[in-house]
Amino acid sequence: MNTRAFWITLCVGLVSVPFAAAQTSATGAIVGSVMDPSNAAIAGAEITVQSSVTNISRKTATDSTGNYTVSLLPPGAYSVTVAAKGFKTQTIPSIVVNVTEVATVKVTLELGQTTETVTVETSASLVQTENATLGRVVGEKAVSNLPLTNRNYTQILGLSPGVAAGVTNAANLGRATGEVNVNGARVMDNSFQMDGADMSTIQTGRGGDVVSASGISIPNPDAIQEFKVQTSLYDASYGRGAGASVNVVTKSGSNNFHGGLWEFLRNDKLNANDFFLNRTGQSRASFKQNQFGGMLGGPVIKDRLFFFFSYQGTRQINGLGSNSLSTAILPPLTNDRSPAALGRIFCGKSGQNGGAAVACDGSNINPVALKLVNFKLANGQYIIPSPQIIQPNGLGFSAFSVPSTFTENQYLGNLDYRMTGKQTLSERFFYSRDPEVQSFTAASSTPGFGVTAFFENTNAVLRHTYVITPALLNEATLGFHRIFGTIDTMTPVNSADIGLQSPSVLPQIPTMSITGLFSLGGTLNDGQFTVSQQLAPQEQVSWVHGRHNMRAGFTYEHEWSPFADPAITRGSLTFQSFPDFLLGMSAAQNGTAFSNIFSATGRSGITNRDIRVHNYATYVADDFKVSSRLALNLGLRWEVF
Secondary structure (H helix, E strand, O other): OOEEEEEEEEEEEEOOOOOOOOOOOOOEEEEEEEEOOOOOEOOOOEEEEEEOOOOOEEEEEOOOOOEEEEEEEOOEEEEEEEEOOOEOEEEEEEEEEOOOOEEEOOEEOOEOOOOOEEEOOOOOOOOOOOOOOEEEEEEHHHHHHOOOOOOOHHHHHHHOOOEEEOOOOOOOOOOOOOOEEEOOOOHHHOEEEEOOEEOOOOOOOOOOEEOOEEOOOOOOHHHEEEEEEEEEOOOOOOOOOOOOEEEEEEOOOOOOOEEEEEEEEEEOOOOOOOHHHHHOOOOOOOEEEEEEEEEEEEEEEOOOEEEEEEEEEEEEEEOOOOOOEEEEEEOOOOOOOOHHHHHHHHOOOEEOOEEEEOOOOOOOOOHHHHHHHHOEOOOOOEOOOOOOEEOOOOOEEEEEEOOEEEEEEEEEEEEEEEOOOOEEEEEEEEEEEEEEEEOOOOOOEOOOOOEEEEEEEEEEEEEEEEEEEOOEEEEEEEEEEEEEEEEEEOOOOEHHHHOOOOOOOOOEOOEEEEOOOOEEOOOOOOOEEEEEEEEEEEEEEEEEEOOEEEEEEEEEEEEEEEEEOOOOOOOEEEEOOHHHHHHOOOHHHHOOOOOOOOEEEOOOOOOEEEEEEEEEEEEEEEEEEEEOOEEEEEEEEEEEO
16 A cells, blocks of 8 residues: 655736635636726625536626626536626626636726627637646647548547657557657556446556557547546645646537438559569458437437437548558478478478478477478468478568457436536446457468457446535435456367367367467467456535635545456477478487477466455645736645555
């Protein structure tokens, strides 16, 4: 168990600022001031903030200094209406509230009657002067319009300052989720949240990979309202990860029905052939990807209950990715694999360390090796293929493209319910199911030993917001995140098929590799699975009092993760040359100090684990307005993890 406590005191800047308002990883806020024409503060002015899409409104009033704060607002467009006795009512439409950010709206009222209304076409300040957090918001249009080869929003995280990300390989199988480093922090230090709930678990680290697939939920771009990448100077409500904090907000319904359908197609029609495939006279690698889906949002009960639903399907046949291509150097085999034919080819050739040589009639070829050399796959191809071309050095060479497949079905369903004028209830749900088949496990593998993988991702959030008074708010959130993943090797030949003895619980042949030539037998880490689950209730209270905007919160995360990570349990054999493979003799048999088997590795033991973790965190924060030109963001956070 580790404990960590830290005190943050940050000078926001010598600028004219109102309060930094309370917001969470899924909400924003509006702050501002109300002045008369002589620039004197107007106390008690009534402030009404209304959503432009749902008509849900919140009210507050300015304090003695003319300042106001409206906290815990879902991201979106709002109008701000200001009314005060002796002044014309003023409305400012189209104020955009971004996730984790504070929009500043300063109002100067004109003298007149409150029945007179003035509409001011303006916008909130584009500069975030209310808090010291550094980050960048990527909005709905940018997410939808940028050309993302796999419609994966993580591919544009690198556009944010301080974020280093590799270039996405458009030929990769699946979602092609990349890794990002922020300000020099490790990849596993990043924290991913969706709709205010943490998606980072003990198996994914801080949003890293789990059994080779990204462990975070990745909704399609048309289901994302916006996301923000915060890179440093977080307030006390954030903890644990030292890297980026990525906050994703999905769309919600409105008073008007809106929706859409889409189909995105990628194929190989304009692709050039791979160099090695072209060299060996093979046809161009196949590639076809279809991504299709739709979304629909609208009212169930106008002004009270709203829904949003999205579906996307992905079907990919990929012969271009690293899991689909292999180049192997092969012995000069022909389709005649009799002992006599093999003896003629390898006559007099001994192993790498000398000793007994292959007999010219093939009489001393190991019977297990002979059966393996003659074993055929279901398509009639030898498991150790005859080379496509013979090189000047006498060795063969082959280039293979065997299409891998990826299938995904993802569903997103959101509900927002205005229970009363002071209480709202929101539900968010995301589920994806991603089976895939990878044709090769290594760059020099022969065909037939791919892997089947299956990944499942579930994310659910339930949030209750209660405006107790205009100055006192409470937000309670319950988040659930689950990842399930498996990887298994496809093995077309068992040990019994070639006369090799092995434990009954491991019927497959071991992984075999010929140094400098090729490998067969599948991945070393067969039979992996992981189930990583997290249940996380959290609560935050916000209170505006005088010059202080205070927040206090508590988070509890219960994580449990049963998983199995076997390594080399099926065994691994290494030969230094193909004659070593054919002979398969012990040191005593070949007359040297060395066996023809250069190394034989295997592991056994208990590979199943079941991890349980309890994480606790509590914090207090105070955004203190010292003067009209200076504000401080103060915070204290304590964690046990």
